[in-house]
Amino acid sequence: MKKTLLYIALAVASAAGFASCDDDFERPPITRPGDAEQIEANITLLELKEAFYNASASNYATEIGTNADGEHYIVRGRIVSNDESGNVYKSLVIEDGTSGMAFSVNISKLYQYYKFGQEVAVDVTGLYIGAYGNNMQIGAAPTTNDYPSRIEEEDFKAVAIVQSDPEPDKVVPYEVTLDELSTLKQNPSELLAWQNRFIVLKDMRFEKPGQPFGESGSTVNRTLIAPDGKTIIMRNSGYSTWWAQLQPAGTGSVKAVLSFFSRDWQLMLNSPADLEGFTDAEPEKPIVGGDGTQASPYTVAQLLSQGAPSVAEPDKWVKGVIVGFIPDKSLSEAVFSASGAVATNIVLGATAETASASDVLPVQLPAGVIRSALNLSDNPSLLGKEVLLKGSVEKYFGACGLKSVSAAIVDGKEIGSAGGDTPAPPTGTVVFTETFASGQGSFTIDNIKLPSELTYVWNYDSRYSCMKASAFLNNTNYDADARLVSPEIDLSGYTSASASFEQALNFFSTTDQAKKEALFEVSTDGGSTWTPVAIPNYPDSMSWTFVSTGAIDLSAYAGKKIKVAFHYIGTAAKSGTWELNKLNVYGTK
């Protein structure tokens, strides 16, 4: 038996040793970009630029051939652009110590393949080098334009081979001042050398701290100012993830790609992370104003701050003080008195004290009752009087103005026809307003049913400054159901209440159908249950024209705390599009 125990012990020990050797798991290899076969450059970026520079054209494109030995031209540099946040678009900028070069490439997420700080070698023979607005760049053969076009993805990947891991620390920006830059651009060789370099400008400030970097959907110029007062433009895209962030206050350094357009330098920012030393800015104070209805007219300050609309806004009410007239062709000649006044126009100011041509709204007085009642020549006593005018907000004297005035209220007296087609606006004080002029505001979206194909039903449309609901995507109608819900609106203390907003309905099968699929609803329990409320005035037909709803009766909810919602229902049969803005809720005590 003892022997047995010995055998067991020996057997267990040797067996355990046999099975218990643990082995490492094999991992699939990771091929580092830096392990790629190294391709050496045979020409610098500056040499290449100088070889193909055309001083006599701002746009051109030339095919890059082979060098004297019949070899392909190879350039090599470190990537200094980064399109991850969307400001840089389809452009890859590299720098090799002699200069920088922008490649125009048809890849929308270049950062996935070509990363900031990564070295890349590009065989440029067969590509086109040229300039757009005097900024030298490389692309493909021009198509419809006279500068290099975008290189297709496969073509570019075949010739642009990454040579290193991303080494962002090795990107050292060139320190330079605006003063130096203005000198450098005079010398063609320096101009070429500095174009598309990654630079740092120190002690810079933004011209308009607190203003957003960009505007949704479009590219804008913002101005940076150096201590010596010299300025440079920064081009910001409305497709970047940070366009809505505010330009900071204070001074700091700016790291960016130094680009060029026409005759001037401009900056291309990879991301606001490249701004250092600035302080957060207060947002620009919004200008208080109305929505252009009689109850809530536009103010002069509001219209001036917005500038002339690109499309005329007819039948808008504007409130202001008559402060003078324009005797001749130029707004700057505005006269701030009644003496010698012409009968064809007046100017409105925010207050009676307004005395600057840049602070007034020119008003055209059409012949008839309006002109005879309002012109300063015949009615000098109107100078300094507050008036309410109805007309078309559009460009006038090269600035924002009011034309085709059809009605006016002076001293409570109505001149012309105030009513027209506009339904009766609600009365009372404005308890809650949301114009949706700059976004979704404090409204929330409740997707009751969101098909997986759609990412949203409700969305802000910056082009038309409205909220838009639709369940139509890629030619397909979907079943969808979503509410746009207001914050709580406190109607306590009011004895009656109403609301109005403007809406455009399109693609619903009929207006009657739209009445069932585009509902205005009220909840008194914080949004758990909703009751639809009738909208008095619907658009007659399906179109993109905004029409006011007229006064929606909310008297039943006076004295309560409510939420209102826009309830959109899309169907797989036919999903309409609903656009709306300028919601006002009124209360009467």
Added chain:
Amino acid sequence: MRLKVFLPLLMSAAATGVSAQTAVVTGSVVDADTGAPVAGATVTIPGQNITVVTGAAGDFRISNALPGEAVLKISAAGYGDDALQLRLYNGQSVPMSVALASDRNAAEAIVDEYAMDMAFDESMLEDEEGNSQAITALSGSSDNIYYKFVRYGLSPLYSNYRGYRQEQQETYINGMPMNDIVRGGFTFSQLGGMTSRAFRNSTATQGLGAAAYGFSAIGGSQNFNTITETYSPGFNGSLSYTNANYYARAMAQYSTGISAGGWGLTLGAIGRYSDEGVVDGTYYNAGGYFLSAEKVINPNHSITLTTWGAPMEYANARATVQEAYDLVGSNLYNPSWGWQDGKKRSDNIRRKFDPTVMLNWIFKDEKTTLNTGVAFRWINFARTRLNYFKGNDPKPDYYKNLPSYWEFNQEVPGMAEYYTDMWENNTGGIRQMDWDFFYRTNYLNNVANQGLPADEQTGSTYMQQWEHSNQFNFIVNSLLNRRLNDNLTLQAGVTFNYTKTADYMTVKDLLGGAYWLDVDPFSDRDVNNPLASADIMQNDLNNPNRRVGVGERFGYDYNIHAMKASGFIQNQFNSAHWDAHWGVQLSYEQFYRFGHMRNGRAPENSYGKSKTYRFDDAAVKAGATYKLDGRNYFTVNAEYGTQAPLIKDVYISPRIKDKTVENLHSQRVFSADAAYNWNYRRFRGSVGVFFTNITGAIERMGFYDESLNTFVNFALSDVHRQYKGVELGMAYKILPSLTASVAGTYSRYQYKNNPMGTRSAENELTDPQDKRVYLKNYFCTSTPQAAMNIALDYAAPKNWYFNVNATWMGDYYVQLAYPYHEEMPDIWTVASTYEEAEAIVDAFATQEKLPCNWVLNASIGKSIYFNRKVGLNFNLSVSNILNNTNLVTNAFQQSRVDTKKYNPKAYPTKYQYAQGVKVYFNVGVRF
């Protein structure tokens, strides 16, 4: 209790040509209860210093006994000792059969029987066709403590003996190899749950040991004996209640024994039923019959006809992601059903019915047994699946319905919370399928069809199909067992197997729609690909755009015609100190595919007969046991051979085309095991090691490839797998009636190379890609690689029996997905540093180790004998008493790689869990 039975079957002394002054004793030792041969039993004549050991068939021969009075002593582990008084005559031979009774009491035997039934019933649910997770079940009486533990103790988990795939274990019935040659395994469901009755007479061979009924396999084998004469005459019935997949079980069997005219008959039937199992939306409905009829023509010849079958239909749960379980708050959540008209309806229904008819002619004389048989088997398997065309994936756990999708992939604020809320509060019916919606959608199609010309109408958007996987097997087999002398026996056999499979789909239910358009819904996305032919969506170009109705075949329809012939020969040598065996097996296999449809994705190689593939294979095995004394012995076995690839692995996409894995060749298998056994009155056990190397194997899987935007078939070739481990089993009798036992294993089942993987797009729009798959040292299969069981058995007086045991299971790994182990060159689109890239590769390639678990089980049994014939027994088993609901039975990675963001959690691992506490109560009667 120790029962001795002496059954001299054939006492007629036959005079044979033996030399003077010696007498011959031949015979066999069998289990008194099951009739199974007892191998390794020691037969001694103490006064004459003669000892022999029984061979694999339980047979022995003593040819040098002295004439006169003699005592024959027989002992075997796990049985009570037996002794016989004999009178031996010079020159005469005495044949005899000795039946040894188990040293267990009757109650213990019965508890064991039902544990066996349960293990089979449960494993059966999982061993379905086409499932690479298929497990092997072990049967056959055995005194090996470790083997017994693997048989019962690990049943809640998928546990494959020594980690092998099912083809490495062979199942014989009456000496005929019954493994299915297409998929390699044996589905135990075909026995209908009658394992403790109709199929109770079985013999097992562990590991590489020698079997008397065949060449066996590296994972061992078992032989069920259904020859009528092996059943004890009388009636046996039982009624059981449990809370598992079914709750009611009834089984009855009657056996006549062999009449004076040589006729015998055994009849059996079984039923199992549940309208809803412990898991929501599951059900179980199964019957079964068994008949064995024998005519003993004369002492040398008998003929037995056996037929059985077990039609069954059941609905199962389906594995899903942990996120879904957590949201629902239960690991028994089942996504595979939904409401229809207020009733639960499953989409995971399986039907099985594998009727078998077998005829055996057995010739026996003093030294020879020749068993020749012929068998017919019809395997019928079908499972349901919802299909949809231009609709959304109807599965509730479809990844886009889960909050994580919205968290990871979409930047829509609030959606993740929205879905979380729906899941947690079970609103909007999100947790289950919505059958009413399927009907509504199809109904709307019908409405839209009104007034349209027939060719502009739309069929079902949603449809439920049967996926059939049938086989016909014809098997002829002849097995010779001959004793050459006292120490040497010979076994030889030849087998021929003809198999024809039929795989196709039929429409089960149009769900209210007008018809089903027989095109491939998933090829819809390829239609606009400039490389695609206009026919790419067609499933059958010979009948394009066919509209099918209920019961009609569609989708795919093909046969595999296969033939396999094999033969083996082996010797077994037994002596007082040495046992040895050696053998060789040769086999030939050929097969081809015949397609009945010309598929639009493979118009050139889908219709008609494919090339015929042929494989020749051979294997040799040998082993030896050295018996130090009667109590201690050492065993070593080894086998080396080649094995043809399984037909199921050969065709990369058999439903579509006859294309095969390239460079087809047989895999090479080397296996060895060694053990030390000891056997004292109170303490016995065995500790052993095994080592197996399989090289040149192929593996196959399919998944959706995001970078190619299509379904791909993935084949690994030249895979090297290694299986090694320690096995320990020992039992100590604290008191004669109280036994403590320990069994356990510590093993490693691993990949040992980095094989080449070939990815073939099912739409054939891209060329196959070869990429290395870095699998070296990863773990194979989802079997616990370490396990331990401690048990206490008390065989109390008055036929009471108590058992309590605890099982610990560990080193259990998630089933690998090959694409997670390939080089990912595009990883740099999301990683910006090497460290980030490494972290992503690590996250994909790390094989999740499932948590260790342990369960506590207990059983009570009681037998009452009214007289020698009439008995009643009760037993109650409770497994997983502590209600451990974190026991993963099955876990596999989804294989789909998120190539846009390389988020390893985008398509997470799917899990399936064992139910918690399970009660089994049984009442049995016999007379």
